[in-house]
Amino acid sequence: MKKTLTIVLVALLAFSAFAQGASEASKEGETITLEWWTWDTGMIEQNQSIIAAYEATHPNVKINNTVIATDGGAYKTQLSVLAQQKALPDVFMLSSGDIEEWASNGLVRNLDDLVASDPEIYDKFYESMFTSLKDVAKTDYLPGFPFAYVSCDLFYNKDAFDAAGLAYPDGTWTWDDFLAAAKALTIDKDGDGQIDQWGYYGYGRYAEAQAWVFSNGGVLTDNVKHTFEPNSGALDAIQFMSDLVNVYKVAPSPKDMSGISYKTIFPNQIAAMFVDGGWFSDDFRKNIGDKFRWGVTRVPVGPQGKAKVTYGWPDSYVISPFTKHAREAWEFTKYIAGEGIGLDQFMAGKMPAYKALVESDEFVDMTQQPYGDMQLFRDHASDTFVTSYTQGWSEWVGYGAAESMGLNGAVDSILNGEATLSEILPSLKLSIDKILARYY
Amino acid sequence: MAIKQKYRWHSRLTPWILILPTLIGLVVFRLIPIVSSLVLSFTKWNLITDPKFIGVKNYTELFSDPDFWKILGNTLKITAGYVVGGMVFGLLLALLVNNRIKGMNFFRAAIYMPVITSAVAVGIVWTRILGPKYGILDFLLGKLGITAPYWLQDPNLAIWTVTFVQVWKMSGYYMILFLAGLQAISKEVIEASVVDGATPAQRLFRVTIPMLSPTTFFVLTVAIMDAFKNFELIYAMTKGGPQNATNTLVYSVYLNAFSYNRVGYAEAIAWVLMLVVGILTVFNFYVKKYWAQPLE
DSSP states (O other): OHHHHHHHHHHHHHHHHHHHHHHHHHHHHTOEEEEEEEOOGGGHHHHHHHHHHHHHHOTTEEEEEEEOOOGGGHHHHHHHHHHHTTOOOSEEEEOHHHHHHHHHTTOSOOOHHHHHTOTTHHHHBOHHHHHHHHHHHTOSSOOSEEEEEEEEEEEEEHHHHHHHTOOOOOSOOBHHHHHHHHHHHOBOTTSSSSOSBBSOBOOSOHHHHHHHHHHTTOOOEETTTTEEOOOHHHHHHHHHHHHHHHTSOOSOOTTTTTTSOGGGTTTTTSBSEEEEETTHHHHHHHHHTTSSOEEEEOOOBOTTOOTTEEEEEEEEEEEOTTOSOHHHHHHHHHHHHTTTOOGGGSOTTOEESBHHHHTSGGGSOTTSTTGGGGHHHHHGGGSEEEOOOOTTHHHHHTOGGGTTSHHHHHHHHHHTTSSOHHHHHHHHHHHHHHHHHTTO | OHHHHHHHHHHHHHHHHHHHHHHHHHIIIIIHHHHHHHHHTTEEOOSSSOOEEOTTHHHHHHHTOHHHHHHHHHHHHHHHHHHHHHHHHHHHHHHHHOSOOTTHHHHHHHHHHHHHSOHHHHHHHHHHHTOTTTOHHHHHHHHTTOOOOOTTTSTTTHHHHHHHHHHHHHHHHHHHHHHHHHHTSOHHHHHHHHHTTOOHHHIIIIIIHHHTHHHHHHHHHHHHHHHTOOHHHHHHHTTTOSTTTTOOHHHHHHIIIIISOOHHHHHHHHHHHHHHHHHHHHHHHHHHHHHOOOOO
């Protein structure tokens, strides 16, 4: 027994000496592993190609990509658990809706030193997007690396415009121009008293209602007092949306359109115009195909609005403040935001932050709809971007599973004719102020 | 003597060893999460930082929020509607399929199909059916000259519409339970009542239903617990709207935990939910002796 035990102990000692030597060998080779988390499940294969290409030119770096869908909050929940354990991936996607809270809790790395050491960064990437990210995060430092920008725009049915004898919107439209077109496009085709084609459809969803708010110089919150303080531009925009439904009758109410997905209303030609995220360009390419011709342009400017002010926000990568390989993470992040990716890895309607991609001939793809209208997304690069993001945004705006509540639910009630703006505003302000008070 | 002592030591430990895997599972996956949940309900926690103890603030905020009382009221309304509807329809369907007609198994399976269908899929399909402009139900009612209400958009009606869909989905399950109870009733008792001249209605209400009471008690208990687990249909059909009209305790737990990242507050709501379910279940067991009689 004693002899057996001795042999076992000696063997264990020998093995541990060997293992120690092995780890020393790996230190000398300095193979670094970076954990990279993303949420786009349609990009799993492309991510592996990107990784293979990067590792081929960086043999000392190994990348592990984890892709988790955002459905049901899975991505954010799992990332949040890692944040609490201070075990975040080295590089990860983070929504603009969350970056302020994460930055205020020290969960994003300050990238100013890395930017300062990279003098050519703004030659390659749009500086306006980096500035916008700092505005969204409300930091005086760069909290992440924007790799794309999204905007909210007006989609229109060119065939419907042709049938009505109307000129296409050209990006200079005012609300009056929009209303005139919506009236002409609202048609009862078979004379049965039911509208078959509406001029426009929209509801309280953030990407629709707030696009109108910001097109009219609207502001929703006071970022000093941290209260809900919609100015006249915002209130007039919500009233305008309500008037489209209840006064001018060029748009159906949200309750009349319930039962069908809002994403299918424009492709099914139920409405001739639609405002939402520019990323719907990708969706419409697939779902409309050649069924009818469509275009995309700027949201019409309201009476109190200014030209080239766009509701939009960046998609960003964040580097973990706990990473042991900040420089390597930075180099990889620049790669996956820039030269390592192609336009096929972007949804149509999202603007890459990498200038070379936006300025390439392929960006305005004349073989696919919306053809030349893709120039809009190039033009957006020089716009002033505005958002309503604050901490607690999902709750007070009414986002995702909460879309029947908050500002979204309130706007829907107004559009449905269940309450007027002046009736709903006091209780809305109370509830939103209560939410914001929890964070500020 | 030494062999006897060794056997006694072995016999005391053996049962514990055999149930140890189950015990570990119960502790790790039930007891620890339940206790953690209670502890977390006294904290402010956004998942990304450490929980911060705040005493009973979550509960005081909850009970002073007018929306909470509306949500609690919605929960109790859905529970009442679901339990009554599920039990009545379950029993009716069980009485209908409790026949030895050829092909009856097909009908039993068809009625049971919604039970095993994804709740989200059921919610999406019913939302389409109930759509005001393009839904088939409103189309058919329109052909009959009837103007349909806004089934899911009217705050006073939406809650009952969601309850109806939930009853439609789960009636097949209660049908199976009642069917088992019906088939356990002695045929001789039924035949004796026929001989005594009881009408079908008298047989149903004076013989069958009383003898079904143990099953009814079981179905009632299960239905009460099921009624509170109504998340998927609400998520698929109304997202708690319009204007909180279909928001329930379970949905509110989800919103606060996963949409708003207010985990501590969500746990407080979950514990209130548990207390409500617990009170109803205990009450049910207490009154059982007055109406649920075991079969002789």
